[in-house]
Amino acid sequence: MRNCKRYIIALLLPMLVMTACKKDGDTVTLEYISGNELVASATELVLTNATAGTNVYSLSWSKDSIRLSKYGLANTALTNTLQFDTVSNFTHPKESVETGVQKLFTGTSLNMLVLSMGMAPEETKTIYIRLKTLVGANLEPLYTPTVALKVTTFNLVSFLYMPGDLSGGWNNYTTKLCSPTSDGKYEGYVNAAQWNNFKLAEQSNGSGVVYGSVPNELYKLDPGAAQWNIWFDEGGYFLLKANTNDLTWSKTKINSFHISGDFNDWSTTATPMTYDAINKVWTATANFQPGQWGNSFQIIANSDWVIVYGDEDGDGKIGAGEKVYPSAGTHTVTMNLSNPEKYTITIQ
Template sequence: MKTISRYIILLLVPVLFFACNKDGDVITLSNLQESSLTASASDMVLSYDQADALVLSLTWNTDTLSITHSDTYGLAADAMTNTLQFDTLETFDNPKETVETSASKSFTGAALNSFALAMGLKAGVSKTIYARLKSTIGANEAPIYSNVVSFSITPYSLISFLYMPGDVSGGWDNYSVKLCSPASNGQYEGYVEANQWDNFLFTTQPNSTTATVYGSTPNDLYSLDSGSDHWNIWFDEGGYFLVKANTNDMTWSKTAITSFAVTGEFNSWSLTTSPMTYDSVNKVWTATCDITTVQYGIQIVANQDWSFYYGDNDNNGSLDFGGTNIVIDTPGTYLITMDLSNPEKYSYTLTKQ
């Protein structure tokens, strides 16, 4: 272990610098050492059952800095900052950081799952995370790093749903129509076909016994109310809608979908030339397009509005709002089918004719 003593010059304001010269004080600090970092687990497959259980602890030794003349010059003995760094690359090119004040950090299953998803890990896929401790005593001093530890995490999906029993689903005991919150953050959405005056409620479970039930307030159709005296919610017009609900600010909204269209270089990026047709029985949108130019792919645009379109970021058949162009490998005539009935995953298929 190395003991480091340094003159602290840049940390002192000019007044203190003058006092040092006048008094002849030499300020030194010692005991800044590399920490030894350890992890309590190496491979974690997370699940809902572990949400409240302790699944990972990171521990390290702490140094107590010895700073001369700390009373005179206001340099606290706890001037050292410890920061945990996490990255999916061992080179720590873009680490996620947390500043720590103790000698350990613990994660419950729920906390580690959220942390892993925030780092970009995908649910159900194992990924290695690297961690190290960075210790610093000031902006003008190079940090000291601990050893690197690694562990594998397989996170689980945080998806949650709001169910819509009532007229829109075919009965008050039918929970087949639902909205989805991919991050379980209180913000839900889904596509719903409804008739004018169709009544419904939102429920957090596919039942009315254990679920939180949301209706509307008497004076505002679009304000949610979970009290026992709530009113039913209803559609004041019929059609096909993108429905959103926010249980944080207790509101819901609907956007009427008047059209979907396939657009690309093949039709000069027209929003009207290649409209899609809705099949109410199979709950899909379809269009047959002669795609002669494939260089730039295609997009699917709603309501002839370029701020409302779907692409495919991963080229895997899953639609992403505002996503990159859908790839067409070879020219030809294609039946394009879009399925928005599953709010957990909007999807499409390309069938060459």
């Protein structure tokens, strides 16, 4: 049974008074349907790579009608927002404002959503979903009954592609940032010129969500139609990070990389690396002597021990905070940060 809820409100807007009120003191009855239901296509899902690109889950609801007893009120006054949380009392919900009457999720988009809520890859947990309906800023919201989904996540690397000046054009998606676990947190290194413009796109063909910047707020991401381009207000080599959970991005300028280790008494300035912009690699040559503690070294950004790289298992893949254990002798160390999915170190 759909119920009817009424609010008595005094409309003081001058336009309504001038065009519709017959006398001072008119009251208007705002009436809308409050018995909306949220219908889910499943109660339990195991997400996998095989279903990453297909629709696996849907939510649907009816679009409530609004009636204003005297003057008429546009349906745009109503706002529907889906809320998602890992607890049933919705203490810290993730929200998505909806303009239609259905929300479809691919395996990838649902996986990204639940990972961004704190779940780990290959973890099983129940999430709770409801629809919040607002009619006006001064009225209490209405909520549908909660639906629950028991979901198992999977480990899927995802990217944000960067069409624009960095990729050689707005139809080119070669430059990208990477999220190793699709948790909404991305990073990558780029060499940019001042005023280079770009955007961040979920898909390599420009489909899906495309993020620009909020007008006059460069470091806030905007997925809406009013977005501006994102740009660099200075040139240089940067570590970029983007967070689609809180809609922010940041850049850290890399002024230098140095090799620091047993061979140079862990100096952060004695052995600088040189950047090759054509091959997109950093290199340095050092003479490694057998050392009491294994002759290890690390690669340090900006000489401040904030960004520190190494490769402890010797597989060539960089790990944050790790060390490298070279054999004795003079070697050229090459670091490649151009592929955000796999930063690498080679020793020759």
